[in-house]
Amino acid sequence: MHTAQLVERVRGGDRRALARAITLVENGSAELREIMSGLAPHTGRARVVGFTGSPGVGKSTTTNAVVRAIRERGLSVAVLAIDPSSPFTGGALLGDRVRMQEHATDPGVYIRSMANRGHLGGLSWATPHALRVLDAAGFDVILVETVGVGQAEVEIAGEADTTVVLCAPGMGDSVQAAKAGVLEVADVFAVNKADRDGARVTRRELRQMVAMVDRADEEWKPPIVMTVAAKDEGVAELWARVEEHYAHLEANGELAERRRARARGEIQAIALERLRSRLGGVGADGGIEVLARDVAEGRHDPYTAADLLLKELGSGAQ
Amino acid sequence: MHTAQLVERVRGGDRRALARAITLVENGSAELREIMSGLAPHTGRARVVGFTGSPGVGKSTTTNAVVRAIRERGLSVAVLAIDPSSPFTGGALLGDRVRMQEHATDPGVYIRSMANRGHLGGLSWATPHALRVLDAAGFDVILVETVGVGQAEVEIAGEADTTVVLCAPGMGDSVQAAKAGVLEVADVFAVNKADRDGARVTRRELRQMVAMVDRADEEWKPPIVMTVAAKDEGVAELWARVEEHYAHLEANGELAERRRARARGEIQAIALERLRSRLGGVGADGGIEVLARDVAEGRHDPYTAADLLLKELGSGAQ
Incomplete structure (x- = not known):
């Protein structure tokens, strides 16, 4: 496939072309310049929402439930799952296959993992490139899912319009969050597995810590949503909060600023x-x-x- | 403490000055330029040996046993344990304290962990800077210990004169090693826990894979040493192989080349x-x-x- 042809097919939302383009991003292909140049005029529409949290908080389950909520509103959605672990585990691909099943027949959903999150030898601009591909393909929403391991959570906030940080009771997540600088960058918190003991304690701790932190955007107080993603509880509210945040960003000019920062x-x-x-x-x-x-x-x-x-x-x- | 004073005390091997200097390296202090400038003329003596391997192969135990072997030969030794995991775990510090106990009263041993291995916001030259500090302090040998997580193993090889890769039976290490490009950079292999089932299989697999790989230094065939570090078995032989490799590097000019590459x-x-x-x-x-x-x-x-x-x-x- 020639580059011009690939660009056209990506714009048309062709699945094979999307897969191909993101593989080229993963591999740091020499054709990227031409591809990005071809896609650039067709970008800027998609909302980018980051989902992050420690392993075990139910990130995949929550993302899946949120995908359902987004589809119910008639929006199309792409999920970019970024695996910061060793590029040799193959775990990302396995996860993809399992998760694809629910949405496999829905043309409004595209799920793709990317092993190369840009450190340790990869392109540091892999994520923005992949976002550009999915944006140009016309998806209304792009969910970027990362395993939160300290700094990674903070970095993904730089790529997203809205950053959702997932916690779970009894995992010491609130303390972790405070240490990793996540409090400063989270726009929405979800306490998942909220039917478990300690959920309210986690919420209280988060609330106290959020109150103590100076955020760049002082006008937005990050809400804390209680969810049980496995039972679809609280997920619609979580998505509603994300939409509120997006409206807030649009209203005060912060959206354009965040996107300029990403481009910078x-x-x-x-x-x-x-x-x-x-x-x-x-x-x-x-x-x-x-x-x-x-x-x-x-x-x-x-x-x-x-x-x-x-x-x-x-x-x-x- | 003024910079000039700090440099003098580091050269004298003063423990508090060493700790201070490496903390400044970790934090990317503005004083580093002056400190490195002051230390530079007093460097180039220490042998730098990298120890790496997956979690669970017995890296700390092996390093400790090797420290003993080095001390028996009358050489002083510094251990720089680089923790590539989240800077928020505190695990490195705990490990330090536990391990310090054995060597706490020995003035010829210095053990220090460094949380900041240079990625995710840190200085990418943190390791060479820390090596310069320990080198100028007069240690004969510096052991750099890293958890091998794919790329990290390969990167540490760029900092060391000799790279020792630790494996253990039944961990699939040989396959991991082949994938991560470790075979190309390992100078000495140790199959630790060699009293366990499968040790000889691991050795055979390693040997076969090493034979298939093109190494930059064709004249050195990486030996595979069987160790039970917890019982001090094979450790003297392991260190002897490291010394042989060092002699080989000196003899064919490769030592100077590796150090130039590190400086580059x-x-x-x-x-x-x-x-x-x-x-x-x-x-x-x-x-x-x-x-x-x-x-x-x-x-x-x-x-x-x-x-x-x-x-x-x-x-x-x-």
């Missing part, structure tokens, strides 16, 4: 990667080899060497 | 970070804000915007 990060990451490969090019001329030897043998510290390398690159030191 | 990575990371902050500076002038809006609203793709940003940076496009 993506541009900088690509620019930086280009500079990185240019630094490698400087090395080919032998300059960095001499500097590396000087540092290895203690004649320079690495900061001085970096200054000299940048001077050589022609972009001046400092 | 450190220099490039610092240079790149400086470029990154300059890209942020470009943003302060408003240039990147306009580009980010164009990308967010679909008028540009991010690659074109990155080209324009680099042009603005004055370093030319491409």
